[in-house]
Amino acid sequence: MLNWDKYVSKASAGLLEFGIRKIFEAAQKLEAQGSRIIHLELGRPDFDTPCHIKNAAISALEAGEVHYTSNWGLPALREAIASYVQRKTGVSYNPHTETLVTVGGSEAVFLAFAALLDPGDEVLVGVPAYPTYLNVPQFFGARVVSFECPVHLNFAPDPDDIRKKVSERTKLLVLNTPNNPTGSVYPADVLEELCRIACENDLIVLSDEIYCELVYEGTHVSPVVFPGMRQRTIILNGLSKTYSMTGWRVGYAVGPAALLTPMYKVHQYNTACAPSFCQIGAITALTSDQSCVDVMRNEFKRRRDLITSYLNQVKGFTAPTPQGAFYAFPRVSVPNMSDVDVAFYLLEKAGVALVPGSFFGAPGFLRLSYASSTENLKSAGERIIEAMAQL
Ligand SMILES: Cc1ncc(COP(=O)(O)O)c(C=O)c1O
Structure with missing residues (x-):
């Protein structure tokens, strides 16, 4: 067996793994075991590219x-x-x-x-x-x-x-x-x-x-x-x-x-x-005509308002209204639990994948992408409210 570490450059060894992917992979594992996971961890619009x-x-x-x-x-x-x-x-x-x-x-x-x-x-x-x-x-x-x-x-x-x-x-x-x-x-x-x-x-x-x-x-x-x-x-x-x-x-x-x-x-x-x-x-x-951009922006705005209204009802969350992009970034405070603990708890208990603020250098927060369907956002909102109430 080779000493693999010897071959890996210090620069690449020093790179942290992209944390968002860690959550995505944990979510996929749960899905493989039959859980239904709502994915709010990835920053990608859910629309098809315009025709x-x-x-x-x-x-x-x-x-x-x-x-x-x-x-x-x-x-x-x-x-x-x-x-x-x-x-x-x-x-x-x-x-x-x-x-x-x-x-x-x-x-x-x-x-x-x-x-x-x-x-x-x-x-x-x-x-x-x-x-x-x-x-x-x-x-x-x-x-x-x-x-x-x-x-x-x-x-x-x-x-x-x-x-x-x-x-x-x-x-x-x-x-x-x-x-x-x-x-x-x-x-x-x-x-x-x-x-x-x-x-x-x-x-x-x-x-x-x-x-x-x-x-x-x-x-x-x-x-x-x-x-x-x-x-x-x-x-x-x-x-x-x-x-x-x-x-x-x-x-x-x-x-x-x-x-x-x-x-x-x-x-x-x-x-x-x-x-x-x-x-x-x-x-x-x-x-070409930019109306597709307006349509998507209006839809994101509606979803932003929807997810914020849910997040404001969650025990332990403080959720300012975001003004742009498609992320909400509530502060989370639960005794004896870090943001990473809460993210994994919500993944396992509520089936909602979101990203701990620590992965962005900001412990004590969670990031949710609301680039997801209304149905998913409603269901995620309800599941998060219920799971957090049990802590
Ligand atoms: C702030 C920011 N910059 C750059 C990128 C890179 O996006 P892409 O490589 O898909 O153009 C992203 C993707 O999430 C991002 O959030």
């Missing part, structure tokens, strides 16, 4: 669009991305030098870290956070410096707190609004102040805007609209959440050419390009 988008990809396949594309992405898709960003933010980008198509938003995030981080660099990340932001910088020898996004500020950060955490080594500020896991949408004045901090301290902002179409009150504001930010922001986005295309794996980065070019270099060695026919579907998604 006109699927048809575009099907036609592309039939027409033989089965080869590598430019590693930057199809020119027509890059133009569609630049005009989408212009439409949404008023800021224009050169599609040929300032956009990069990636394999999902996930690859865009990874490339940004790979292209920008050196060992010893510091990355400011708001907690609770999407696990990638807590774990991947360390893969490149950088250090995550977290700042709080506390519940009493509706999970938005306090700029003064961030100011105190900036050091000479700080290179990146990660912003993710609307936020996974909290559903928070940062108020524009807070965002503006964060951008001021980035300018004053010469930081690059990685702005993860993957939930930008899912804002239920008001509209999404991108950091690039604030003075001095266009040159120091990389927008990370993708089609997964907006058009229910999680399986298509199309994402993108938009930003200054000097920052996208090193990302492109890593991308060439990594995935080369996003799938050709998926890119063609993505062109249709971004350039």
